[in-house]
Every structure is written in structure tokens, then in C-alpha cells.
Amino acid sequence: MRRGAIVIGALAVAAAITIGVVQARQSDRAKTEKVAALTRAQVSAPIAGVPPELAALRGRVNERIGGATQALDAQLRALRGKPVVVNLWASWCDPCRFELPFLQRQALERAASVAFLGVNVDDGATSAGEMAAEYPMPYPSFEDPDRKIAGRYGAIGLPVTVFYDAAGKRQMVHQGVYASEDLLSDAIDRYAVGRTG
Numbered sequence: 571m572r573r574g575a576i577v578i579g580a581l582a583v584a585a586a587i588t589i590g591v592v593q594a595r596q597s598d599r600a601k602t603e604k605v606a607a608l609t610r611a612q613v614s615a616p617i618a619g620v621p622p623e624l625a626a627l628r629g630r631v632n633e634r635i636g637g638a639t640q641a642l643d644a645q646l647r648a649l650r651g652k653p654v655v656v657n658l659w660a661s662w663c664d665p666c667r668f669e670l671p672f673l674q675r676q677a678l679e680r681a682a683s684v685a686f687l688g689v690n691v692d693d694g695a696t697s698a699g700e701m702a703a704e705y706p707m708p709y710p711s712f713e714d715p716d717r718k719i720a721g722r723y724g725a726i727g728l729p730v731t732v733f734y735d736a737a738g739k740r741q742m743v744h745q746g747v748y749a750s751e752d753l754l755s756d757a758i759d760r761y762a763v764g765r766t767g
Contacts (some may be wrong), residue, residue, distance in 0.1 A: 605671040605751070608661035613674055618680035624652065624685055628677075629682045630710040632702040635691055639719055642689065642712045646738060649685045653762035654734040658689040658720055659711070661697035663728040665747035670705040672751040676758060677708045684762055687712065691720045691728060 614631050635641050646654060649704075657673055659666040677686040688711030690698050714720055723730055723743050729756070731744045742761040748754040759765040 610706040633710040658730040661701035
């Protein structure tokens with residue numbers, strides 16, 4: 571009887587290790603399957619049915635705004651009534667480059683219902699401009715040269731994605747890269763839109 575329990579235990583451990591290895595490989599593959607960035611023409615194309623306040627944001631493709639925390643807070647107040655996704659990025663951040671195509675696509679897919687904003691952290695104007703040209707963002711980004719915005723969100727590294735509900739309440743701060751667009755989309759639904767299940 572004891573020998574049978576040992577065999578069953580050993581098989582359970584082997585199964586757990588196998589499952590862990592498979593999941594790790596899937597996660598690594600997701601992080602290395604780079605998705606092509608959209609072009610400026612694609613992110614700038616008109617979308618029917620977008621409310622004026624969200625259309626105004628879309629009209630500010632790649633715009634970088636000074637004023638750090640105060641400017642971001644003013645924009646967040648102006649967007650009350652809409653869910654908001656804020657993404658912290660920098661040109662020196664390789665995971666940001668991986669994730670930005672997901673944000674581009676989600677910003678376009680949700681253009682009529684969710685606001686997107688960027689925060690450019692501790693970056694030079696030239697480097698930030700080059701990255702924005704490579705990965706055009708269909709929303710403006712707020713400059714954070716002194717990392718005050720990043721500090722407010724407790725950013726350990728980049729990227730960081732912050733979700734606000736329509737009432738303007740911060741629901742979640744996600745540290746690190748989203749491994750897939752599906753994971754980002756699920757987080758938007760759960761934390762910004764408030765849709766579960």
C-alpha cells in the first residue's frame with residue numbers, strides 16, 4: 571500500500587513539473603512573438619461614432635505634453651465619465667516596444683468607449699520622438715522627466731499600465747509587460763470597464 575502511494579506521489583510530482591515547463595514555454599513564446607506596430611496612417615484613420623472628448627485625444631497622435639503630474643491629473647479630471655488606461659513607457663524600455671502594438675490596437679478597437687493616455691518616463695526628446703515615430707500612439711503622452719508620475723504609481727520598472735474606472739477611481743496598477751494583447755484586453759475589461767466574466 572505504501573509503495574503504491576509513493577508511485578502515485580511521484581507521478582503527481584512529475585505531472586506538476588511537466589505542466590509547469592509547458593506553461594513556462596508558452597509564456598516565453600508569447601513574450602518573443604513580436605506583433606507588428608501599426609503605422610501613423612492606421613492609428614490616425616477616422617473612426618465613426620467616437621465621442622468628441624475621445625476623438626480629441628485621438629487627434630493628438632504622438633503628442634508629448636509637459637507639466638508632468640499636474641497636466642496628467644487635469645486630463646484625468648477632464649475624462650471623468652470614461653474609463654481610462656494610462657501606459658508608462660520609455661524609448662530605452664525593450665518590453666515597452668513589445669507591448670506598444672497591443673496598446674495601439676486596443677486604443678483603436680475601444681476608441682468610442684475608453685480613453686488611452688501615455689506617460690513618457692525619464693526620456694530624451696529625440697529618443698522619445700524616434701520611438702513614437704516607430705510605434706505611433708493614437709493618444710498623447712505626458713512627459714515625466716523627474717519620474718514623479720512613475721513614483722506616484724510605484725513603478726519599479728517599465729512598462730506600467732494603470733486602469734481608472736469611469737468615476738475616475740484608480741482600480742489597478744500593473745507592473746511589467748503584458749505578454750499578449752488578450753491579457754491586456756482582459757485587464758481593460760476587468761479594471762477600467764468593470765466587466766467581469
